[in-house]
Every structure is written in C-alpha cells, then in structure tokens.
Amino acid sequence: MPFNIGLSDEYGSTYQVDTGDIAWSPLILQFGIFGTIVLVFVYSGFFKKFMLLKEYPLMQTGILYIVALFITSFYSVLIFLPQTICLLMLFVAYAINVARNKRMNVEVTMLEDQDEIAFI
Numbered sequence: 001m002p003f004n005i006g007l008s009d010e011y012g013s014t015y016q017v018d019t020g021d022i023a024w025s026p027l028i029l030q031f032g033i034f035g036t037i038v039l040v041f042v043y044s045g046f047f048k049k050f051m052l053l054k055e056y057p058l059m060q061t062g063i064l065y066i067v068a069l070f071i072t073s074f075y076s077v078l079i080f081l082p083q084t085i086c087l088l089m090l091f092v093a094y095a096i097n098v099a100r101n102k103r104m105n106v107e108v109t110m111l112e113d114q115d116e117i118a119f120i
Contacts, residue, residue, distance in 0.1 A: 023073040049095050062091035
C-alpha cells in the first residue's frame with residue numbers, strides 16, 4: 001500500500017515519515033489523530049494521579065518525568081518508545097500501590113475508631 005503523505009525519495013516515491021526529530025508527526029501518522037488524542041489523555045491522566053500523590057518523592061519524580069517527556073517530544077521521539085512507557089508503567093504501579101495502602105490505612109483507622117466507640 002503506497003503512502004500518499006510522507007517524505008519523497010530520489011525516485012519520486014513517497015515513504016512513511018519516521019524521523020527522530022519530532023514525536024508528533026510519527027504519532028499522528030502511526031496512530032491517527034484519535035490515537036494521538038487518546039495517548040495525550042492517558043499521559044494527562046497519569047499526571048493527575050501523580051499530582052494527587054505528590055507528597056511521595058517517587059511521585060514527584062513521575063511528575064517531572066512526564067513534564068520532561070512532553071518538553072522533549074518537540075525534538076525527539078522519546079514519548080512513545082517502549083522503554084519510556086515501561087518506566088512510566090513502573091511509576092503507575094507504585095502510584096496504585098500507594099493509593100491502595102493509603103485507602104487501607106483510612107479503613108483501619110475508621111475500624112479502630114469504631115472499636116473505641118463500642119468499648120466506651
């Protein structure tokens with residue numbers, strides 16, 4: 001299937017844009033506009049989750065990591081490389097674990113308060 005949009009080679013045929021200078025053109029060509037918007041929403045959702053847990057130093061690192069990815073996306077393709085997404089998933093797994101522990105501590109505190117009330 002020939003490409004209609006892309007770069008021209010010396011023979012006049014068109015091939016897919018796959019340059020490492022900016023992330024947004026390969027993102028739009030490979031995932032489409034809808035896929036690119038979904039990726040932006042996923043990254044912004046992670047950013048919001050990290051902001052809710054910003055009292056933890058590792059979550060602050062995750063916030064800075066997402067900001068750095070966004071800034072570097074204007075001159076590199078790091079934002080959608082597998083190793084970048086894997087590191088981001090480690091931050092997300094830690095955030096889920098922190099949120100779960102936080103919720104369990106609240107539940108334990110509530111149960112202890114109920115025991116104190118029942119004891120009185």
